[in-house]
Amino acid sequence: MDLSGSMPGLESLGGLFSSFGRPKPILVSDYDGTLAPFRRERGDAVPLPEVKELLWRIISAGGDVMILSGRDAGEVFLLLGLDVEIIGCHGWQRRSPGGKTETLPLSGDERRAVQALSSLFDAFPIDSVEIKPVSAALHWRERDEIKRRWHKLEPEIIDRAGQSGLEALRFNGGIEFRIPAFSKGAAIERILEHRKENGPVFYLGDDVTDEDAFLALKGRGTGILVSGSPRRSAADAWIRPEEVKFFLEMWLSALEGEQRRGEA
Structure with missing residues (x-):
């Protein structure tokens, strides 16, 4: 992986928008920490008005x-407030515009692993735990007491999760255990397969949960x-959180420019 400091920044991304045309490129984005700033309370994580x-x-x-998120797709829809396609739970779930939700089937071993998720974080306050269909996350955002308890119990929980076939995934402000088959990398692979006739994919992501998507x-x-x-990453470019707005402005400008050329 390259050091992000050596990758192109926002000022170098203009050339990427030359791909606009027919077919149009696809913008795929993570939610938390990318479109929506992190908040102590997960339900308060909404995009800035100008980003929305x-x-x-x-x-x-x-x-x-x-949108490609570790959150439940319905939860992302309620927070975002835009009726777009949302891939939730690291790719296990898809909510199409209009609200139809589909999920991928689970094997017998995967169903047994799901059963282990519900008790994995029993020693923690309920408001710090997020139980999802194919993963469970512990959040310690700005809560040092949760982080201290996690470090104390970490070896035991890691061992229990491993015995159940779960994969540990650390992210900004917490840790998640999930069924390995469902990852953002696998989700990107499915997007690429199902949208062969569309243009290139641009993916925005902020933490280690997004690295397998960058690799895919x-x-x-x-x-x-x-x-x-700066940090080590498989991404091709690097922008700061405050530059997401400018990136979207560049995307919109290129899209509208292509529209004008098509109407000419």
Whole structure:
């Protein structure tokens, strides 16, 4: 992986928008920490008004936008407030515009692993635990007492999760255990397979849960790391969180420019 500090920044991304045309490129984005700033309470994590407005304008102009999140797809829809395609639970779940939700089947071993998720974080306050259909997450955002308890119990929980066939995935402000078959990388692979006739994929993501998505895009799209400071990443470019708005403005401008050329 390259050091993000050596990757192109926002000022170098203009050339990427030369791919706009027919077919149009697809914008896929993580939610937490990318479109929505982290908040102590997960239910307070909503995009800044100007970011939401830009996303709405991109969609209204015919842009192809998808959200890929570890959260439940319905929860993302309620927080985002935009009727776009949402891939939730690390790819296990898909909510199409209009609200139809589909899920991928689970094997017998995967169903048994799911049963282990419900008790994995029993020693923690309920408001710090997020139980999802194919994963469970512990959040310690700005809560040092939760983080201290996690470090005390970490070896025991890691061992129990491993015995159940679960994969540990650390993220900004917590840790998640999930069924290995469901990852953002696998979700990107499915997007690429199902949207063969569409243009290239651009993916925005902010933490280690997004790295397998960046890897899946190698040679077939562009991964963009959203991070306040340089770190090692498989992404192709790096922008700061405050630059997401400018990136979306560039996307909208390129999309509208292509529309004008088509009408000329």
